Amino acid sequence: MNSKVALFKLPPIPAVLLSIISVQGGAAIAKGLFPLLGAGGTASVRIGFSALILVLAVRPKLGQLKAEQWRAVAPYGIVLGIMNLLFYCALARVPMGLAVTLEFIGPLVLALAGSRRALDILWVVLAGAGIALITPWSGKGIDLLGLFFALAAGGCWAIYILLSQRAGAQLPGQLAVTVGMLFAALPVLPIGLIEGNLFSMTPFMLLLGLLLAIFSSVLPFSLEMQALRTMPSRTFSILMSLEPAVAALAGWWLLGEQLKSGQWLAVVCIVAASSGAALTAKQTLPPLGSE
Numbered sequence: 326m327n328s329k330v331a332l333f334k335l336p337p338i339p340a341v342l343l344s345i346i347s348v349q350g351g352a353a354i355a356k357g358l359f360p361l362l363g364a365g366g367t368a369s370v371r372i373g374f375s376a377l378i379l380v381l382a383v384r385p386k387l388g389q390l391k392a393e394q395w396r397a398v399a400p401y402g403i404v405l406g407i408m409n410l411l412f413y414c415a416l417a418r419v420p421m422g423l424a425v426t427l428e429f430i431g432p433l434v435l436a437l438a439g440s441r442r443a444l445d446i447l448w449v450v451l452a453g454a455g456i457a458l459i460t461p462w463s464g465k466g467i468d469l470l471g472l473f474f475a476l477a478a479g480g481c482w483a484i485y486i487l488l489s490q491r492a493g494a495q496l497p498g499q500l501a502v503t504v505g506m507l508f509a510a511l512p513v514l515p516i517g518l519i520e521g522n523l524f525s526m527t528p529f530m531l532l533l534g535l536l537l538a539i540f541s542s543v544l545p546f547s548l549e550m551q552a553l554r555t556m557p558s559r560t561f562s563i564l565m566s567l568e569p570a571v572a573a574l575a576g577w578w579l580l581g582e583q584l585k586s587g588q589w590l591a592v593v594c595i596v597a598a599s600s601g602a603a604l605t606a607k608q609t610l611p612p613l614g615s616e
Contacts, residue, residue, distance in 0.1 A: 335548070337556035341564045344548040348568070349575035351541030352421050355413060356580060358533055362522045364413040367537070369510070369517025370526075372406060374538030376506040382543075383503045390496075390504070397495040401488040402508025408481035410513050411474050418471025420582040422573025423459055426592050427472060429569055429599055430456065431479030435486060436562075436602045444605055448598040455594035458587045498550055506542070562603035570596050 335343065351371075358367045390398075415424040433452055437445050461467045492501040517523050526534070553561060573592050576582035584592070 334551065337552035337554075338560075338564065340548040340552040341556070341561060342567075344545040344552075345565070345568050345571050346575075347540045347544045347548070349421070349425075349572050350579070351537050351539075351545075352416060352425075352572065353575060353579040354533055354537045354540065356416055356421065358530070358537065359413075359417045361530060362517070362526070363520045364417045365410065365513065365516035365520050366522045367517075367534075368406075368410045368413045368513045369523060370534035371537045371541055372409060372506060372509050372513050374535050375542035376503075376510055378538060378543050379499075379503040379506055379546075383499050385500055385503050387504070394495045397488075397492045398501055398504045399508050401485065401492040401501065402505030403512055404481055404485045404488055405505055406509030406511060406513045408478050408485055409509065410516065411478035411481060415471050415474035415478060418468040419475065420573075420584060420588075421576035421580065422569060422582065422584055422592055423467065423588060424471070424475045424478075425572035426455065426569035426595050427459065427475035428479040428482060429566075429595055430476060431481070431483035432486060433595070433599050433602060435483040436599075442605075445602065448602045448605075451594045451598035451601070455591040455598065458591035458594065502546055559603055563600050566596055566600035566603055569599075 355367050355371065358370070362370065412424065412428060415428070430452060433448070437448060459467065459472070461469065461472075489501070492505060495501070496504065549561075569592050573584055573589065577584070
């Protein structure tokens with residue numbers, strides 16, 4: 326972001342890797358809050374604190390925004406909120422590695438959409454194999470609703486990438502993210518309030534919520550924007566393709582989530598498809614922040 330938000334500077338590759346680790350650490354914190362706040366309450370806390378921190382850091386002059394800027398940033402922010410809510414609903418039901426792996430299908434489909442090159446068929450086959458390996462064909466084991474939420478979050482992620490281009494064309498990146506986060510609260514906060522658990526938060530839960538916002542939103546956004554100033558978007562996309570594997574390892578190490586051999590193979594297939602598509606793409610879509 327700008328100097329107000331970027332707390333320290335790192336070389337681009339370590340910045341992206343730290344961003345990936347930060348996001349997965351935030352996801353682990355979120356899973357710890359689910360029994361206390363539910364998925365909706367946890368998403369509300371994350372987005373609420375993230376919006377507050379970003380507003381204090383960026384200090385957007387909302388009164389100076391033009392009508393076309395509002396029209397660009399509003400849908401971007403709303404989709405961002407829905408994406409986070411769906412992802413947390415998935416996290417509440419399936420292991421972290423599988424949720425992130427399936428969510429990556431959305432950006433991957435977007436990257437390959439309209440391609441007619443033979444090489445891209447390989448990435449489609451690899452991604453399809455990954456989905457097939459994750460799918461519980463017997464109807465037992467992995468929660469089907471959780472898989473649906475993860476895929477729906479991936480669909481929102483693809484839409485979010487397209488909308489972020491439009492918002493980024495109208496507003497500077499840090500301003501678009503800040504105002505977008507305010508709109509992200511609109512579809513999420515009512516669900517958190519309806520669940521009712523937000524009214525019984527303790528100081529310790531508030532601290533966890535603050536850490537969740539920092540690790541899941543504020544720090545990754547800052548690091549990614551810092552890296553994208555000097556890193557080619559293709560390199561950025563390839564590094565971000567490691568996220569499902571990092572999520573699976575973080576879930577195993579931090580949460581004790583065990584994946585079966587077929588599920589690990591699914592993660593490998595989708596990571597290979599995503600990184601391969603980024604490596605061979607003629608043009609990459611630069612994302613405006615992470616999920």
